[in-house]
Amino acid sequence: MFESAELGQTIDKQTFEEQVPALREALLQAQYELKSQSRFPVLILINGIEGAGKGETVKLLNEWMDPRMIVVRTFDWPSDEELAHPPAWRYWRELPPKGKIGIFFGNWYSQMLHRRVDGQLDDTELDQSIDYALAMEQMLCDEGGLIFKFWFHLSKKRMKARLKELKNDPLHSWKISPLDWQQSKTYDRFVRYGERVVQRSSRNFSPWYVIEGSDHRYRSLTVGRILLDGLQAALKVNTRRLLQPHAAPLVDTSNNCKLLESLDLSQAIDKKAYVEQLTAEQARLSMLLRHKHMRKHALVAAFEGNDAAGKGSTIRRVAAALDPRQYRIVPIGVPTDEELAQPYLWRFWRHVPALGRFTIFDRSWYGRVLVERVEGFAEPADWLRAYAEINDFEETLTRSGIVLVKFWLAIDKQTQYERFKARENTPFKRFKITEDDWRNREKWDQYVDAVGDMVDRTSTSFAPWTLVEANDKHFARVKVLRTINDALEKAFEKD
Amino acid sequence: MFESAELGQTIDKQTFEEQVPALREALLQAQYELKSQSRFPVLILINGIEGAGKGETVKLLNEWMDPRMIVVRTFDWPSDEELAHPPAWRYWRELPPKGKIGIFFGNWYSQMLHRRVDGQLDDTELDQSIDYALAMEQMLCDEGGLIFKFWFHLSKKRMKARLKELKNDPLHSWKISPLDWQQSKTYDRFVRYGERVVQRSSRNFSPWYVIEGSDHRYRSLTVGRILLDGLQAALKVNTRRLLQPHAAPLVDTSNNCKLLESLDLSQAIDKKAYVEQLTAEQARLSMLLRHKHMRKHALVAAFEGNDAAGKGSTIRRVAAALDPRQYRIVPIGVPTDEELAQPYLWRFWRHVPALGRFTIFDRSWYGRVLVERVEGFAEPADWLRAYAEINDFEETLTRSGIVLVKFWLAIDKQTQYERFKARENTPFKRFKITEDDWRNREKWDQYVDAVGDMVDRTSTSFAPWTLVEANDKHFARVKVLRTINDALEKAFEKD
Numbered sequence: 001m002f003e004s005a006e007l008g009q010t011i012d013k014q015t016f017e018e019q020v021p022a023l024r025e026a027l028l029q030a031q032y033e034l035k036s037q038s039r040f041p042v043l044i045l046i047n048g049i050e051g052a053g054k055g056e057t058v059k060l061l062n063e064w065m066d067p068r069m070i071v072v073r074t075f076d077w078p079s080d081e082e083l084a085h086p087p088a089w090r091y092w093r094e095l096p097p098k099g100k101i102g103i104f105f106g107n108w109y110s111q112m113l114h115r116r117v118d119g120q121l122d123d124t125e126l127d128q129s130i131d132y133a134l135a136m137e138q139m140l141c142d143e144g145g146l147i148f149k150f151w152f153h154l155s156k157k158r159m160k161a162r163l164k165e166l167k168n169d170p171l172h173s174w175k176i177s178p179l180d181w182q183q184s185k186t187y188d189r190f191v192r193y194g195e196r197v198v199q200r201s202s203r204n205f206s207p208w209y210v211i212e213g214s215d216h217r218y219r220s221l222t223v224g225r226i227l228l229d230g231l232q233a234a235l236k237v238n239t240r241r242l243l244q245p246h247a248a249p250l251v252d253t254s255n256n257c258k259l260l261e262s263l264d265l266s267q268a269i270d271k272k273a274y275v276e277q278l279t280a281e282q283a284r285l286s287m288l289l290r291h292k293h294m295r296k297h298a299l300v301a302a303f304e305g306n307d308a309a310g311k312g313s314t315i316r317r318v319a320a321a322l323d324p325r326q327y328r329i330v331p332i333g334v335p336t337d338e339e340l341a342q343p344y345l346w347r348f349w350r351h352v353p354a355l356g357r358f359t360i361f362d363r364s365w366y367g368r369v370l371v372e373r374v375e376g377f378a379e380p381a382d383w384l385r386a387y388a389e390i391n392d393f394e395e396t397l398t399r400s401g402i403v404l405v406k407f408w409l410a411i412d413k414q415t416q417y418e419r420f421k422a423r424e425n426t427p428f429k430r431f432k433i434t435e436d437d438w439r440n441r442e443k444w445d446q447y448v449d450a451v452g453d454m455v456d457r458t459s460t461s462f463a464p465w466t467l468v469e470a471n472d473k474h475f476a477r478v479k480v481l482r483t484i485n486d487a488l489e490k491a492f493e494k495d
Numbered sequence: 496m497f498e499s500a501e502l503g504q505t506i507d508k509q510t511f512e513e514q515v516p517a518l519r520e521a522l523l524q525a526q527y528e529l530k531s532q533s534r535f536p537v538l539i540l541i542n543g544i545e546g547a548g549k550g551e552t553v554k555l556l557n558e559w560m561d562p563r564m565i566v567v568r569t570f571d572w573p574s575d576e577e578l579a580h581p582p583a584w585r586y587w588r589e590l591p592p593k594g595k596i597g598i599f600f601g602n603w604y605s606q607m608l609h610r611r612v613d614g615q616l617d618d619t620e621l622d623q624s625i626d627y628a629l630a631m632e633q634m635l636c637d638e639g640g641l642i643f644k645f646w647f648h649l650s651k652k653r654m655k656a657r658l659k660e661l662k663n664d665p666l667h668s669w670k671i672s673p674l675d676w677q678q679s680k681t682y683d684r685f686v687r688y689g690e691r692v693v694q695r696s697s698r699n700f701s702p703w704y705v706i707e708g709s710d711h712r713y714r715s716l717t718v719g720r721i722l723l724d725g726l727q728a729a730l731k732v733n734t735r736r737l738l739q740p741h742a743a744p745l746v747d748t749s750n751n752c753k754l755l756e757s758l759d760l761s762q763a764i765d766k767k768a769y770v771e772q773l774t775a776e777q778a779r780l781s782m783l784l785r786h787k788h789m790r791k792h793a794l795v796a797a798f799e800g801n802d803a804a805g806k807g808s809t810i811r812r813v814a815a816a817l818d819p820r821q822y823r824i825v826p827i828g829v830p831t832d833e834e835l836a837q838p839y840l841w842r843f844w845r846h847v848p849a850l851g852r853f854t855i856f857d858r859s860w861y862g863r864v865l866v867e868r869v870e871g872f873a874e875p876a877d878w879l880r881a882y883a884e885i886n887d888f889e890e891t892l893t894r895s896g897i898v899l900v901k902f903w904l905a906i907d908k909q910t911q912y913e914r915f916k917a918r919e920n921t922p923f924k925r926f927k928i929t930e931d932d933w934r935n936r937e938k939w940d941q942y943v944d945a946v947g948d949m950v951d952r953t954s955t956s957f958a959p960w961t962l963v964e965a966n967d968k969h970f971a972r973v974k975v976l977r978t979i980n981d982a983l984e985k986a987f988e989k990d
Contacts, residue, residue, distance in 0.1 A: 055820070059819055062819045067811060073820075312561070315563070319557060319558075319562045323554060324553050324598070336831065336832050337831050338831050338833050
């Protein structure tokens with residue numbers, strides 16, 4: 001496949017010098033338009049053969065364009081903070097915000113290729129890695145992002161010649177690393193797996209461009225033109241392209257009602273049993289978090305529920321079990337402008353705990369399919385795709401050892417009414433009840449639908465929902481703590 | 496000194512139980528007020544003897560208050576990312592934003608005490624560390640922050656008894672680390688240096704509270720009350736307390752004029768010399784950044800200058816020397832809301848490069864004493880204190896091996912006029928000239944004063960200003976590159 005690019009394409013000096021000024025001006029103008037629209041980010045992935053001009057081309061792009069609006073990142077050896085997080089974390093933390101261009105060297109494709117060439121992955125695992133990468137890219141594009149993937153190619157003969165040439169050039173010999181020499185030995189394997197990766201990960205939303213790398217004028221001009229065409233096309237579309245909602249219809253909403261109705265909200269626990277069981281579960285959590293197996297895991301607990309269902313007080317009972325140095329509570333409210341400049345899940349990724357740590361989300365990434373859906377803050381196409389994105393996100397977390405527990409605290413309409421009234425009548429709790437709460441309450445049935453769909457579509461084997469009957473706060477607190485403890489124990493048993 | 500706290504103060508159970516509910520309610524209310532005002536952050540530093548109840552007290556505060564608005568951080572062994580930055584970087588990245596409470600265990604005082612007890616520091620160095628800490632705290636307070644410093648104390652006898660007690664308690668013996676046992680051996684030294692630290696670092700703006708730690712009711716109630724009083728007092732002041740401008744008057748502005756007027760802006764370089772020298776300096780920079788000494792340093796270049804003085808094009812010539820993976824360009828514009836919720840220098844700290852790296856600031860922390868001063872965006876008290884804060888900041892950077900170069904690109908009024916006109920007449924450059932630029936131009940003389948004061952007050956031995964005669968762009972570019980290279984070489988020679 002790559003051989004088809006091996007026609008030794010060249011561009012002569014005169015043509016190059018004639019064409020560069022206009023291309024450069026157009027690229028700069030597109031870049032300023034990108035910045036002034038600040039509607040979407042651009043991500044450029046750089047891969048391919050060593051010596052095929054990857055670095056030189058990116059250097060030239062930085063010269064042609066305004067380097068102040070380009071962020072170039074290279075992902076070589078991960079830091080210990082990165083190693084303590086899911087592998088995708090290091091890419092998320094470096095994603096370019098809307099209006100900027102990010103260029104990623106040593107990205108996920110480089111990592112998987114190196115590991116396949118080294119024999120750390122087999123073909124099936126390589127294909128799986130490709131699927132994960134595509135899910136990430138699909139999400140970025142669905143969020144409006146523009147992706148370019150460039151594979152810089154050289155034939156084996158040319159690659160060896162290039163390395164030799166560099167070696168003999170005292171000014172540039174530092175450019176060749178031991179890795180490059182190694183690649184000259186593993187060239188055949190590298191190209192074979194490279195072809196597999198490129199073939200399997202080309203999509204309309206993030207196509208590969210294979211660039212013949214031997215002629216510097218050809219490769220520079222070609223990359224520049226591809227970028228310009230893509231940028232101009234994306235900048236012209238003034239409204240965000242809205243996707244087709246996913247094909248699968250939502251479940252019959254009558255089932256949703258049944259789901260929540262089937263909960264036996266009358267479940268309760270007497271005071272004495274509560275104190276005993278709560279204390280026992282708190283002690284258990286405290287021990288489990290200090291267990292040596294915890295070093296290979298992290299814990300994430302996400303709390304959702306009806307207004308006044310007792311999320312806050314339940315979270316406090318969980319926290320009370322622990323030394324405050326052991327957990328972080330992340331309340332999810334209005335996103336900051338830095339968060340709004342990133343894909344939806346970015347604001348949650350930044351709080352994903354390192355190994356050994358515990359993060360509690362007070363409301364979570366499910367806001368998109370709950371409040372944003374019901375209030376119309378998100379387009380149907382956006383919240384409909386969120387189910388799959390959330391499942392991917394949660395699988396990514398659990399795959400790297402994070403134990404994830406998700407709670408829906410359910411109360412009935414009458415209990416909510418009583419709690420709202422009680423809040424209004426307690427001077428000290430009055431700040432906890434606003435007009436908004438009463439307005440939300442009018443949408444009770446819509447929330448029932450939204451919760452039903454959410455539980456139906458995001459209850460997975462790796463991250464099941466726990467519905468918590470919360471009319472009785474004591475019952476709810478014990479159930480939450482016990483669920484967390486059971487999940488941790490189960491994870492430790494598998495180790 | 497600590498002995499005065501050793502009166503074995505206790506509070507009986509009944510008093511405690513009577514007083515806690517009201518205290519708790521008041522603390523919670525203050526916390527919500529803090530959040531709703533979001534005018535300032537609260538920082539609580541926790542220090543003292545092991546076993547004196549530091550952890551337990553913070554745990555209780557988290558139970559009494561809303562833990563969702565408290566961030567507890569502990570700074571034990573630094574990560575490799577932290578080790579590659581100035582020591583203060585890890586504290587800056589964890590500072591609580593306005594409206595939140597941050598509790599720091601293992602903070603700067605713990606670090607300096609450990610190092611003093613271990614003999615890694617002598618008394619003079621300890622005192623110096625205290626000065627650095629106070630400068631940081633002063634800055635936080637000047638930015639509106641509220642600081643509490645608690646020293647939890649125990650007599651030697653009680654400390655040993657406490658450790659023994661814990662050891663014999665199977666449920667809590669994990670609480671004692673080898674470090675705690677070590678402290679029982681180094682108790683005397685620890686207390687001696689602890690007293691020195693507490694005495695020398697108590698200030699009106701960040702006082703120490705020495706808490707006798709043996710009785711848990713006494714210590715909890717005392718800490719709770721101190722916090723409440725401090726919070727309520729700070730919340731009552733509705734406008735931000737404005738400081739007295741620094742005592743020293745600004746320099747005679749006629750000198751400022753002379754400073755910039757004394758520049759020989761006619762300096763120029765012919766095309767041939769330019770190409771030769773630029774190429775040579777670019778090659779030199781490229782080599783220097785790959786020099787093995789660079790591993791012990793980082794490079795920061797800050798660019799300021801008149802509008803149209805050529806900052807952008809100069810930065811591009813610097814970048815052109817390098818592989819784009821070697822540098823980051825940080826354009827400084829309008830702060831994000833996350834940046835606005837932090838002290839002024841936070842947005843620069845987050846971009847401080849790790850060892851071996853190079854960061855270019857296109858405009859910088861000097862905005863406060865330039866545009867913010869001239870446009871009235873900052874109060875005089877704020878920009879007047881900025882000089883000292885900036886000097887502290889830059890000293891902190893250079894102290895840990897960062898090479899810092901600062902450029903003022905100067906052109907005369909006529910040259911600016913010509914460049915503005917040229918921009919207006921070039922379709923491609925028209926976006927670079929706005930009404931604002933013409934307005935700023937009218938304030939030329941005020942900028943002359945501001946630049947004069949800035950250079951006068953922030954030219955230090957560790958971070959001198961370089962004034963760059965920029966009427967001739969070629970001359971300016973070569974001078975900038977040469978200055979960077981000379982600074983790097985000088986730093987390497989000292990190694």
